[in-house]
Amino acid sequence: MKFLYRLGSYILFVRKAFSKPEKRSVYMKELVNEFEKLGLNSIVLVVIISFFIGAVLTLQTAYNMANPLLPRYLIGYLTRETLLLEFSSTIVSLILAGKIGSNIASEIGSMKITEQIEALETMGVNSVSYLVGPKIIASFIINPILYIFSVFIGIIGGLLSGLLSGVVNFEDFIYGLHFSFNPYYVTYSIIKTLFFAFIYTSIPAFYGYNVQGGALEVGKAGTKAVVDSSITILTVNLILTQILL
Structure with a gap:
């Protein structure tokens, strides 16, 4: 019963977030600020994590391909598939759910x-629309861009680690990146990033907006928001994978 009540409150909260703003100029200014806070401030984190994960994926794939009959271009292929399908969409979104x-x-x-x-x-301002709406819209634009950026950086990290360690040469890795490429995987992952962006902005905003008490309760709300956002992202990831793939 408590869950249904909270779910109903959350749905009403989201409806208010997408209601028409009183002043578009103020709304657009807030939207630009959110681009900086949600996007630009997250680029460095995404670059670092994606680079090293791409490097580790390449090395782990290579070391698990002990059979000499397996072609080495599979290293590049499997690195690409992992980044495209899961890491750069789901794992990066989980990381952003913690940070953002x-x-x-x-x-x-x-x-x-x-x-x-x-x-x-x-003052007659729809506080939910003013504070939350720009965050959700900015995340809709930023998260797919960060996903593409993460895939690109991850592949660079994988290529460099493969070359420096000698587990794969340049030609095989590049051939693996092109081998059996399915463009729909990019579409599938971008759709997921849109859902994830909505989750890791709206749920924390809902918890923050309904805080009662003092600084201690604010900290608890932040912890609950991250946990619930992460669980919801994983659940939605499973559902979307069943539907879209």
């Missing part, structure tokens, strides 16, 4: 306990 989700919950939760949200409501 906790920030959103803390930011909105702090505004809630300091009565800044009540001040917005008093």
